[in-house]
Amino acid sequence: MKKIIILFVAVLLLASCENQEKVNKKADISTITAESITQVINELNASNSGIDKFLMEKGVKHVANLWRDSDGSEEEFKAFCKKNYIADVTERELVFQKISRNIEIITGNFNKITLELLEPVHLNTFEQHAIDNEFGAYSVDSHWMNDFYQNKIAFIIALNFPPFSLEEKEANAKEWTRKQWAYARLGDYFTARVPAELLQEAGKAAANSDVYIMDYNIHVGHLTDAAGNRFFPEDKVLLSHWNLRDEIxxxxxxxxxxxxxxxxxxxxxxxxxxxxxxxxxxxNGKLEWDPYTNMVYENGKTIEATPEPNERYQQILNNFHANKAIDAYYPDQNTFIKRQYDGAKEISAEATEKIFTDFLRSDETKKVGALIKQRLGRDLEPFDIWYDGFKARSGMDESKLDAQTRKLYPNAVALEADLPNLLVKLGYDKERAQWLGDHIAVDPARGSGHAWGGAAKGQKAHLRTRISEKGMDYKGYNIAVHEFGHNVEQTISLYDVDNFVMNGVPNTAFTEALAFIFQKRDMLLLGITDDSPQKEALKKLDLFWSAYEIMGVSVLDIRMWKWLYENPEADATQLRDATMQIAKEVWNEFYAPVYGVKDQTILAVYSHMLNSPLYLSNYAFGNVIEFQLEQQLKGKSFPTEVDRIFKQGRLTPNQWMVEATGNDLSATPLLNAAKEALEELK
Incomplete structure (x- = not known):
């Protein structure tokens, strides 16, 4: 790191003190009195006949909750509400359409800027420099909502399109029209007033963690045991943790x-x-390392090598402190846990943990574990949480798959050109396949890869995947097919949804579900089919075992964040020890009865805990949703159903699933399927 001049340090310290002072003053508290709110409501009722009184009252109360002294006096608040309330339904719809258009313009261009600023960080086609990370950590969109409070646009939206709680959305889900859904989703934009500088800090912490993970490579070709044996090709490099897991x-x-x-x-x-x-x-590919003894060698001689200084856990702490600083500005969702679950996922952390722990305690875990033990011909090892033997590819030589994918995709250009062909293999007609393919760009990733959707019509979704100089190996291909599923969802749910503010899916688990569905078809896309009479039963058990693994990781993630809130002053060493202890407790409760070994910490290996806080539950719910969607797809046109289902946009999770499949969102069907599969395999 370059030295920072003293003046800059002083400015940062001053800004930090000012930010803390703002939090201490509880800037989230409104100064508008109940009397003023009642007066405004009564006057609007008297002067506007036939209005929706419930919505009007909700809007006035929400504006009052957001209003600050800096926005104007109490009299100015009352005058604002009377002037800007839209009673006429035709005018309200006109204003809604104009707001939707303008938000698409604003957020779409911010997305474009962010995507391009991150190219030197995310893509391997750029020469790296520390300045790239600084630009990548810059949150270009962190000020626009504050600006909208200052120019009063946010208050106009809050007054006429107020937000609904999760409970209210679920209660109204079956009755609302598409217009009512869209109005409610517009209301979700302005629910709290968070200072832009705090959003910047949270964005910076996340970006720094992302950089840390993208550059965390293990040169496994230089791993050795005490006898000097090497087991991997000398040039093999694996990114933590995705590639390490995939290697297992x-x-x-x-x-x-x-x-x-x-x-x-x-x-x-x-x-x-x-x-x-x-x-x-x-x-570092210049040293040899024996992970069993933890000895490091250079040119055959032992050298001193100090441990990494708890940087992994410091990254988690950085994200925790940045997001905790925002808590005071959310009167209801006043912890990051609540904002991620009640807010972003629209499934509470408590409900999530109960769904997952009920699944983890099921008798089927022991029965499937016993079957895996039988198939392996040995006792289970802790890393068998990633057992991959139920898949069609599990019996194939991966080096042959590597050769096939490298020939097909020597570079990103080749993969991008082949996307329409892949969709045709999934049943799409050529015209629709070409249209979808034309809206997806493929970029060579520095890390393991990711999918980045467009945020306005006219923008492409980006598929970023790791491709070496030798071409794309099978692991990279498998990940790329997963990301391709994301891209297809991102394109359908942006371009084909009836209104911009409804674009997307209820939460990230739903895009993960389609990504999993695509990923499970990776062998089909290579022209390799499975004609085994047991293939359906094995698919069910494969999905069950994946859910079993990731649900435990998700429970660990939730419990670690609960510990952080209980111990906000903890340092990285204390967090490390606590995380390992929680990992052992989760393991002992849900995995030791299956594996026969206690006190394992393996669940804490996931990199998402660093650079995507509280994201992991999306994968677990993704497995649950994937199974329900796969059942819906059986015997039907794959493209027709995928297009129909993902045009729904952002309903609540359960209502989306009801519209998609006719059934509630539930893990029970997957449990029942595992029971059926076990019986069939007998």
Whole structure:
């Protein structure tokens, strides 16, 4: 890091003090009295016949809750409401359409700027420099909502299109028209007033964690055991944790030294979690490392190598403090946990944890575990949470798959050109496949990859995936197909939804579901089919086992954040110890009865805990949703159903599932399917 001049440090410290002072003053508290609110409501009732009194009262109360002294006096508040309330339904619809158009313009262009600023950070086609990370961490969109409070546009929206609580949305879900849904979703834009500088800090913390993870590579070709044995090609480099996990999965088909490779990778993971990993071996292909003894060698000689200084847990702390600083500005969702679950996911953390723990305690976990043990011919190891033997590819030599995918996709250009063909293989007609393909760009990623959707019509979704100089290996291809599923959802739910403010899906789990559905068809897209009579039963068990693994990780993530809120002054060492302890407790409760071994910390390896706080539940719900959608797709046209389902936009999670499949969102169908599959395989 470059030195920062003293003046700049002083400015930062002053800004920090000012921010804290704002929080201490509880800037989220309104000064508008109940008497003034009642007066405004009565006067609007008297002067406007036939209005929706419930909505009008909700709007006035919401504006009062958002109003600050800096916005004007109490008299000015009353005058504002009387002047700007729209009683005429035709005018209200006209204003709604204009607001929707303008928000699309604003957020769409912010998305374009952010995407392009992050290209030097995310893509391997740029020469890296520290300045790129500074620009990448800049939240270009953090001020616009504050601006809208200052120019009063936010108050006009809050008054005429007030937000609804999750409970209200669920109560009205079956009765609302599309217009009512759209009005409610517009109301979601302005629910709290968070200072732009706090949003910037949260964005910066997230971006820094993203950079940390993208550059966390393990040169597994330089791993050795005490006898000096190497098990991986010298040039093999795996990103933590995705590639490490995928390497474990890949070696179930390796009957030669697959188990030794899996055990070595597992040992690496444990060193990362405990922060005993020598700092020198991260991103370093010049040293040899024995993860069992934790010794490091250079040119055959032992060298001193200090552990990574708890940086993994400091990244989590940075995100925690940045997001906790925002809490005071949310009167209802006053913790990051509530904002992520009650807000973003629209499923409470309590409900989420109950759904997951009920699933984790099911008898089927033990029965499926026993089946896996039988299939492996050995006792279960902790890393068998990633058992991959139910898939059609599990018996295939991955080196042959690597050769096939590298030939097909030597670079990002080749993959982008082939996207329409992949969609045709999934049943799309050529015209629709070409249209979807034309709205997706493929970029060579520096990290493992991700999908980045457009935010306005005219913008493409971006598929970013890792492609080496040798071409795309199978792991990269498998991830790319997953991201492609995201891109298809992002395109349909932006371009084909009836109103911009309804674009997207209820929460990220729903786009994960389609990404999983695409990913499960990766072999089909390579022209490899599974004609096994047991394939349907095995697919059910594969999905069940994936859900079993990721639900435990999600519970750990939730409980770690609860611990952070109970211990807000904790340092990185204390967080490390607490996370490992919570990981052991979750393991002992839900996994030890299946695996026969206690006190494992493996659930804490997920990088999402650093750079995507409280995201992991989306994968678990994604598995649940995936199963229900797969049942819906059976015997029907894949493209017709996918298009129909993802045109719905942002309903509440349960209502979206009812409209998609006719059934409530539930993990029970997946549990029942596992029971059926076990019976069938007998």
């Amino acid at each position: 999965k890949a070696n179930y088909a390796n009957t030669n030294d697959g188990l030794e490779k899996q055990k070595m990778i597992y040992q690496v993971m444990q060193r990362i979690i405990s922060q005993e990993i020598p700092e020198k071996v991260i991103n």
